[in-house]
Amino acid sequence: MEIQLAPHARLWVFTSNKLLTTEQCSFIEVELEKFLAGWNNHGKAMAGQAWIEMNRILVVAADENIMLASGCSIDKLNREVLRIGDALGVNLFDRLTVLFQENNEIQTEGIAQFWALRKANRLTDETLVLDTTVATVGDWTTSKWKPFSSTWHKDMYGR
DSSP states (O other): OOOOSOTTSEEEEEEOSSOOOHHHHHHHHHHHHHHHHHOEETTEEOOEEEEEETTTEEEEEEOTTTSOOOHHHHHHHHHHHHHHHHHHTOOTTOOSEEEEEETTEEEEEEHHHHHHHHHTTSSOTTOEEEOTTOOBHHHHHHHSEEEGGGSHHHHHTTO
């Protein structure tokens, strides 16, 4: 999918608790297209775009130069993502799964297992980890994969 918003556009990342089928991805895309067509902040239209990557990651972005996202508009987005996840029987708010690269393949592990792999030295400071905390489209397109040593996981590891 071609991203049509500017690099400064604000970004939200949602991770599924399981791999999504092609049909589920299509359902999500159709439902979010409808939602984004009517997405607003206190009656003023928001300019947004959504896409799915790796059949597991839902990304939604909004151009805040057109209209700032407020608590209300973000709540609407979160409710819609929850509704879609419920309709599909998946958790699109899974914050306990970590995506990382190992042997040039994308791996997924629960956070406890991920930290166990780190403790066992299977993961290094250079292991690339998907950073779901990036805040802009530009950051997503250029630096969504970061070395473990540059992620929040490094700060949390060992606590």
